[in-house]
Amino acid sequence: AQTVTQSQxxxxxxxxxxxxxxxxxxxxxxxxxxxxxxxxxxxxxILVIRQEAYKQQNATExxxxxxxxxxxxxFSLKISDSQLGDAAMYFCAYRSANTGxxxxxxxxxxxxxxx
Amino acid sequence: xxxxxxxxKYLVTQMGNDxxxxxxxxxxxxxxxxxxxxxxxxxxxxxxxxxxxxxxxxTVPNRFSPKSPDKAHLNLHINSLELGDSAVYFCASSLGVxxxxxxxxxxxxxxxx
Numbered sequence: 621a622q623t624v625t626q627s628q629x630x631x632x633x634x635x636x637x638x639x640x641x642x643x644x645x646x647x648x649x650x651x652x653x654x655x656x657x658x659x660x661x662x663x664x665x666i667l668v669i670r671q672e673a674y675k676q677q678n679a680t681e682x683x684x685x686x687x688x689x690x691x692x693x694x695f696s697l698k699i700s701d702s703q704l705g706d707a708a709m710y711f712c713a714y715r716s717a718n719t720g721x722x723x724x725x726x727x728x729x730x731x732x733x734x735x
Numbered sequence: 736x737x738x739x740x741x742x743x744k745y746l747v748t749q750m751g752n753d754x755x756x757x758x759x760x761x762x763x764x765x766x767x768x769x770x771x772x773x774x775x776x777x778x779x780x781x782x783x784x785x786x787x788x789x790x791x792x793x794t795v796p797n798r799f800s801p802k803s804p805d806k807a808h809l810n811l812h813i814n815s816l817e818l819g820d821s822a823v824y825f826c827a828s829s830l831g832v833x834x835x836x837x838x839x840x841x842x843x844x845x846x847x848x
Contacts, residue, residue, distance in 0.1 A: 655836055659776075663823060665839035709776055715837075721791050722768065723827075723837055725778040 622647045624714050626726035633702045634734050640687075641697045641729045643712030651717040654688065654695045659728075660708040668710070671695065673717070699731075707733045738762050741826050741840035748816055749848055756811045756843045758826030764838070765831060767809040769801060772823040772842070781824075784809055785831075816847045 623646045633639035645654070656668040671679045671688050678686050683700045699706055712726040739760045748754050760767065768791075769781040782801045783791035789801065798814045809826060826840040 653835060657839075663842045663844075665825065665827075665842075667836050667838075670836050711778065721766075721783050721785075722780040728776045 622714050622724045624712050624724050624726040626712055626729050628729045630730045632732040632734055635702055635704060637702055638698060638700045639702055639731065641710050641731070643695045643726055645693050645695065645714050647714065649716055649718065653715045653717060655713040656697045657711045657713060658708045659711065669697065702733050704733050704735065707731055739826060739828055739838050739840040741843050743843060744841060745844050747846045747848065750816055750818060752816050753814045754816060756824055758809045758840055760807055760828040762828060762838060764828035765806050766829050767803065768827045768837065769809065769811050770825040770827060772825060818847050821845055821847045
């Protein structure tokens with residue numbers, strides 16, 4: 621089974637600053653999707669950003685961007701101009717594009733935004 | 736208007752009871768999931784259905800029984816509830832095997848006392 625590793629259980633950032641959350645994964649497949657989900661205290665799981673493995677260009681969504689390093693199997697999330705509303709648990713997730721019966725999640729990173 | 740809706744949001748019940756959680760999606764997706772999130776926030780797959788067919792059944796006690804009457808619904812019935820079943824249960828859906836992202840319901844916080 622694929623594994624997704626988030627090595628930072630907790631991170632903090634000053635409001636308006638930039639923070640990077642790390643994620644690595646293990647797979648033998650070449651075609652897959654990677655995701656970052658946000659879970660605020662309301663516990664709703666919200667998709668932040670998606671990356672297709674076949675795309676070399678890093679995905680961006682407003683203040684959120686990723687650094688996708690396929691060879692290194694690394695997928696980090698950069699949050700620019702951090703806002704108080706960014707405080708949440710962030711989960712990295714993997715899904716095979718060919719046999720994707722499930723999403724594999726990392727253990728999450730709890731992000732605190734300091735005013 | 737809600738894409739994936741679960742009911743109830745909160746469920747408090749006594750040990751030994753039987754309870755159900757309902758899930759419905761209006762996105763036209765053909766794959767639905769149940770995930771369990773434990774107290775450490777770890778998300779673990781329980782079941783996955785594609786076009787009403789069970790395709791993943793992880794190591795889950797057989798007290799947990801999913802039912803998918805149609806592609807838009809996936810319910811979870813739990814018999815003889817135990818203290819260790821206390822967790823947040825998420826329903827999710829996606830488009831096709833190997834399709835893009837999953838959309839999640841708001842979760843059901845189950846507390847067994």
